[in-house]
Amino acid sequence: MQKSTYQNSLTFARKLDREDPLRRFRNDFHLPKQASGKPYLYFCGNSLGLQPKSTKTAIQQELSDWKKHGVEGHFESDTPWMPYHEFLTENMATVVGAKPIETVVMNTLSVNLHLMMVSFYRPTKKRFKILIEHDAFPSDRYAVASQLKFHGFDPDKGLIDLKARDGEVLLRMEDIEQVVEEQGDEIALILFGNPNYYTGQFLDMKTITKLGHKKGAMVGFDCAHGAGNLPLNLHDSGADFAVWCTYKYLNSGPGSLGGCFVHERHANTATLPRFTGWWGHNKETRFGMRDGFDPIPGVEGWQLSNPPILSMAAIHASLQIFADAGMDALRKKSLQLTGFLEYLINEMPTDRMRIITPTDPTQRGCQLSIQMLNANKVLYDKLTKKGVIADWREPDVIRIAPVPLYNSFEDCWRFVKCLEEVSDL
Numbered sequence: 001m002q003k004s005t006y007q008n009s010l011t012f013a014r015k016l017d018r019e020d021p022l023r024r025f026r027n028d029f030h031l032p033k034q035a036s037g038k039p040y041l042y043f044c045g046n047s048l049g050l051q052p053k054s055t056k057t058a059i060q061q062e063l064s065d066w067k068k069h070g071v072e073g074h075f076e077s078d079t080p081w082m083p084y085h086e087f088l089t090e091n092m093a094t095v096v097g098a099k100p101i102e103t104v105v106m107n108t109l110s111v112n113l114h115l116m117m118v119s120f121y122r123p124t125k126k127r128f129k130i131l132i133e134h135d136a137f138p139s140d141r142y143a144v145a146s147q148l149k150f151h152g153f154d155p156d157k158g159l160i161d162l163k164a165r166d167g168e169v170l171l172r173m174e175d176i177e178q179v180v181e182e183q184g185d186e187i188a189l190i191l192f193g194n195p196n197y198y199t200g201q202f203l204d205m206k207t208i209t210k211l212g213h214k215k216g217a218m219v220g221f222d223c224a225h226g227a228g229n230l231p232l233n234l235h236d237s238g239a240d241f242a243v244w245c246t247y248k249y250l251n252s253g254p255g256s257l258g259g260c261f262v263h264e265r266h267a268n269t270a271t272l273p274r275f276t277g278w279w280g281h282n283k284e285t286r287f288g289m290r291d292g293f294d295p296i297p298g299v300e301g302w303q304l305s306n307p308p309i310l311s312m313a314a315i316h317a318s319l320q321i322f323a324d325a326g327m328d329a330l331r332k333k334s335l336q337l338t339g340f341l342e343y344l345i346n347e348m349p350t351d352r353m354r355i356i357t358p359t360d361p362t363q364r365g366c367q368l369s370i371q372m373l374n375a376n377k378v379l380y381d382k383l384t385k386k387g388v389i390a391d392w393r394e395p396d397v398i399r400i401a402p403v404p405l406y407n408s409f410e411d412c413w414r415f416v417k418c419l420e421e422v423s424d425l
């Protein structure tokens, strides 16, 4: 839908909701309620996705299988625990645009990032630098700095953190090109958060991967804010690896497991060093307990432990919703929903706020980051009192994520009304 065809009215928002082919999915989620019983305007799916109603049944099923079968549940459960992670692979691969051999659900994001760096950050005296974005998520920054130190390098010398130009917030591809061109011979790894958690900027992974590979660097992405939010096409990107979590757009519950992608060209690379555990070992001989490590081909071979089934059950249930809705349909609605929210914010008669997320829809997912000029958290606290759950990032940014599975056009309209009221327009 063209921006010019949006209208700033509740009637119009409701019309879009009526025409929304995905509107039934909202009812599949628990919307948190205020003391009055009215649902909150929930815009925080970029931090913690809402609970699908099917999650409880999925977890209860595993509890009941455990009660009924004890250890035999590994084989006798309705969804046997032994290969449980395999039941998630196909739907997860579809969500992130990867092949099943490139996709696994395991561990948590930061753990997977370290495991990936064990394999794909192989510094030498000459090539040891890691390129990240200046606004990288703090955990990623800690992780790469610790890897540099672990290999005996000083993070001050080894970490290139690329800043936006003075007076700008977003990264420019030509600046990424320039740093890779200038320092590429010394760069061992390029790692970008995609989309960036703060600005919501989504970078072209294929272009960055080509740039890095041309210079001999490995390339990985932290797609915590991408998985389930927008098409990632990880396989086609050619990236060496990617990691993500499932508790944001994938609605799997607080602290749930992460996802990991290793491109299929590394599926059988025996020379790649890695940290290993029994769950990555050949399934046929895993219980022989004697053999030397024989990795499962593909990313499954990076698994360490037998996984937490209760958490996986939640992911299983959530991925079914994605399979039912379809990523293409979700993206289509998402573009319209975020476009509508952007239009409404831009209609506000104020110059006290600006959206720092790219205006080009191909360079963003559903999140809009709104910078509040000369404001502090008081404004955000007022929004919360009005029944909005969003998220504040110091020093002055409110992140709003209208999620196509459970947010409505009416939610967006109501949110902007609340924003107008607390901004004293």
Ligand SMILES: Cc1ncc(COP(=O)(O)O)c(C=O)c1O
Pocket (backbone or CB within 6 Å): 108, 109, 110, 111, 137, 139, 140, 193, 197, 222, 224, 225, 245, 258
């Ligand atoms: C972009 C990004 N990277 C990394 C993390 C850390 O994830 P975890 O705590 O699951 O390791 C988060 C958590 O919100 C994140 O948003």
